Amino acid sequence: MSIREFQYEGGEFVVTDSMKNAFKEDGYTLVRGLFSKEEVAHIEKAILAGPFLDHTYGVADGDGREAHMILWNHPGVDVTGMVARCEKVVGGCEQLLGGEVYHYHTKLMKKPAKIGGKHIWHQDYGYWYNNGCLFPNMMTVFIAIDKCTKDNSCLQ
Known part of the structure; x- marks a missing residue:
């Protein structure tokens, strides 16, 4: 299966029909460059x-x-809170899920290259349900700070 990728070119972020179709069919949408190198820094x-x-x-x-x-x-009042609240993230999630969204939690994963452990793929919905999220209408936004490759601990 080939991964459908999309590139953010700056300006207003618009979720295209192609992005919506990828999300509906694949369960995710990969948008490269959503944050500039300066923003990631x-x-x-x-x-x-x-x-x-x-x-x-x-x-x-x-x-x-x-x-x-x-x-x-x-979400705090710092840069990480601004990321969680920014229009590119919130608006994009709302367009993909088809309604209003809220912040559930922020998770920072640190995996030191070559020595860090795996974060095993898993299904979160089981415990989300017990925390009051009655439907699996949730979104993960993954922002890579470092390049993710098999050479530096990426699983695939």
Whole structure:
């Protein structure tokens, strides 16, 4: 199966019919360049300079290694909160899901290259239901700070 990719070219972000079809058929939409290199640098700086790293905890991968994770439920007033609230993210999610969205949580995954553990693919909806999300109408927005390849711990 080939992955359908889309490229953000700047300006107002518009979810095209092709993006909607990819989401409906594949369960995801890959949009490259949604954030500029400068914006990604601001995100990375905020993560490295902020209090986030003090809240890191390990998640065992079953092979003796750990992935590192930080999780928070309320978007702050910093750069990460601005990402969660920005029109490109919120508007895009609303257009793909077909209605109003809200922030459930933000998760930062840290996987040191070559030594970090795997974050095993899994289905979240089982526990989301127990947390009051009665339908699986949820969206994950994945923003890679570093290039993700098999050479630096990416699973595929």
